[in-house]
Amino acid sequence: MPPRSQPSERQRRLGAELKKLRLRAGLSGDQAANLIDADRGRVSNIEAGRVDVPRNGLHKLLRAYGCAEGALFEGLMTMAQDRGKGWWDGYRNTMGRPALDLAELEARASGISTHELLVIPGMFQTADYARAVCETADEDDAAAIDRYVCFRLDRQRLLAGEAAAPYHAVIHEGALHTRVGSPQVMRKQLLRLIEVARAPHITVQVFPFEAGAFSAFSRTFAIFGGPTPELDTVRLEQPVTSAVLHDPVHLDRYARLFARLSELALPPIDPDSSPESHEDRDSLSLIQHLMYAL
Structure with missing residues (x-):
């Protein structure tokens, strides 16, 4: 699967945290790649959130980076397994x-x-207030306003x-x-x-x-x-x-x-x-x- 062009914030955050841990551990990209039988380019893509890292590979990286099992370890594992699915899929x-x-x-x-x-x-926000906010924001597309209001109310x-x-x-x-x-x-x-x-x-x-x-x-x-x-x-x-x-x-x-x-x-x-x-x-x-x- 080719690298994603628009990673989500969660995917970018996971990659940034992995890079931070790698640098703190004093490991190079090549050394990290060897841990998961990959090349340096794949590690760069993982750290940019453009590709996923398998559970076993992430476990190896976290251990090598000195991240002890605990809240941070489990939090990163959960972020990696999250598919990003939710009510917002419809949008x-x-x-x-x-x-x-x-x-x-x-x-x-x-x-x-x-x-x-x-x-x-x-x-x-109420629906009427949300609509007035969108209209004030120099938005003259009625369909777009309806979409923004529905999205805002769904967030609630x-x-x-x-x-x-x-x-x-x-x-x-x-x-x-x-x-x-x-x-x-x-x-x-x-x-x-x-x-x-x-x-x-x-x-x-x-x-x-x-x-x-x-x-x-x-x-x-x-x-x-x-x-x-x-x-x-x-x-x-x-x-x-x-x-x-x-x-x-x-x-x-x-x-x-x-x-x-x-x-x-x-x-x-x-x-x-x-x-x-x-x-x-x-x-x-x-x-x-x-x-x-x-």
Whole structure:
């Protein structure tokens, strides 16, 4: 089978981790190739995510690279055996590689932490709000908009079920003020935000204006938990595309960044509490205030 031209993010990540381990072990590409009875070109393709490595071959490489059996070892073995199949298969001919990679990242994550500056996170968007976002993005293809909205709503299935992974969102207050669609669309969207926070695995916090500019300097990003911290992934949202980071320095930086954002944000939504119990300002009281003001 010829090398794939568009490896998925999971495939690229597996290759990058193998290369990192090989270099740390001080082995050359030729030495790695000898371990699996291959040539150096195949090792290069494995490390670029363009071809798969058989289970037995991966086991040999990890052992030779000094990767002890444990969470990282098993995590890499699982990544290699994963076929990348999921609900997103139905979109393979209509959505780009970045969108499919996002869906797979979300589905495989042990937990997700996200910081959003300007709009409500896609996981929490209503259909009308999502459509208004797509229309605002200078998209005039009605069929494409329908496709984007359906894809975004399908992603939300991740939040359902008893086995759903923890999801923690820190949303800048500016996103709650930004008018997306009509006042009615915004009102329903804010209500939806309160409703999703009722789930025990979902935490929603608002980063208020008075907390300062710290949130603005951190941009929009998401952290996807891996089977072990070394396999976490950071995804940065950018105007045209997105950037994916998995260097240990970046992982540590964004983990600390999110912890600080959460610390500075208002207390999370607790929909079970009554309005009368809100002696101090919290995320729920702010969202309700904005919702009733529309």
